[in-house]
Amino acid sequence: MVRCPYCNFEGNFKELRNPWKFRFYTVKRLECPRCNGIFNHYYGVSSRGKNSEFVIRVKVPIKK
Numbered sequence: 001m002v003r004c005p006y007c008n009f010e011g012n013f014k015e016l017r018n019p020w021k022f023r024f025y026t027v028k029r030l031e032c033p034r035c036n037g038i039f040n041h042y043y044g045v046s047s048r049g050k051n052s053e054f055v056i057r058v059k060v061p062i063k064k
């Protein structure tokens with residue numbers, strides 16, 4: 001389950017572009033519908049067969 005790294009929202013995120021590959025990861029750029037923060041979601045299986053998933057912050061939401 002993907003979780004927003006800014007506000008912990010869980011649910012449906014908006015995909016800002018088509019997913020791409022980074023090493024064994026599939027990367028999605030997602031926008032949080034609640035706080036408008038943007039982050040990259042990495043998901044893949046390593047060469048040792050281990051599931052790996054994490055997010056990297058891209059753009060901190062601007063508070064209105």
Ligand SMILES: [Zn+2]
Pocket residue numbers: 004005006007008009032033034035036037
């Ligand atoms: Zn959020």
